[in-house]
Structures are given as structure tokens and as C-alpha cells.
Amino acid sequence: MHSEYVIKGPKPWEARVYLGEGGKEIAEIKKGEDQKSFKLLAKDGREWVLTKSVHGKFRPFSISVVERGKDKDQTNNEILTIIEHIFRHGDKFYMLTNHPEGKHWNEYLRGSRYISRLDNFPYSNMHELDYHIKHKLRRFRGKPVGEASGLGIHDGHCVRIDNELKDISLPLAVSSYLLYSTA
DSSP, X not given: OEEEEEEEOSSGGGOEEEESTTOOEXXXXXXXXXXXXEEEEETTSOEEEEESEETTXXXXXXXXXXXXXXXXXXXXXXXXXXXXXEXXXXXXXXXEEEOOTTXXXXXXXXXXXXXXXXXXXXXXXXXXXXXXXXXXXXXXXXXXXXXXXXXXXXXXXXXXXXXXXXXXXXXXXXXXXXHHHOO
């Protein structure tokens, strides 16, 4: 099983999120409090802040997602941090725009972009990955657990995410859209 999202809008901060192609609207993206941030407002009342400032630094192809508590007394939880395409969920590492095992390299040039689980990953901490190592990791191939296509401006950014990432699937799909439509 998987979740599928389509994100469309004339501008990234005016986009709407739909459940599948032709599905019902489930969320919207708005401008954040500064130029580096956005708000993701789900129709069920949940809210996230997505910012390109990750741990105080602006990084390319990086985004931090913080879920806002419903009450002012609740703390905000960082639920997803993507640093140069790489993120960790649970005890596993994943990579956006990865070229998965079993796919021919020609497919990478024109096909969909994959979200892959990096099995047998040699690192245990995101902070161990320095700039040079991250670029070498582009050659690391993983098992596909999601797929993204389209830029989102006219036809929509379509993102399919397998159930192992279900609890972060909506913020992950929107992060993918924002990373590639605002880069």
C-alpha cells in the first residue's frame, strides 16, 4: 500500500495538496513568517512549518519540518529533517532523487525521481555526513519506497510514498515539492 499526493499551484506558497490525481483537497501551503519558511495547513487541523533553514543554516536541497502543537502550551516537534536530499526516519536513512537498485542509469535522466531506503548505510548519524561524503552518496543505490514526478507548477508534482513512511508522508510530499519548485 502507498499514499499518493498531487501538489498544484501558481506559486509554491499558494499550492494545494490533493489525495491522488483528481482526489479531494487535503491541505494547502501558505507563506511562512519569513522568506525561508512555509506553512502546511491540513484540512484536519494539523499544521507544520517547513523551513529551508536547517539547524540555523541555509542549505541547498534541505528542509526542516516542525509540527506545531494544537495548544500554545504544547511543544513543537521536528518530525523531518532533509539535508541535501538525505533524511532519517526511525533507524533508517533515505534519499530523495535516488537512483534505486535494478534501474538502468538511462531511466534516471528522463524518468521519475525515487525516494529510496539506503539499506546497509555505513553511517548512523546525520552529523557524520560532511559535504564531500554527501556528494559521493549520490552514487549509493537503495530500495525504492517512493516516487516523485513533475515540477508542480502547471501539471502538479505527483508523489507516491510507501507505507513505511506513512506517518510523515504528507510533510515529506510537500517537502519534495518545495525543494524542487523553489530551489
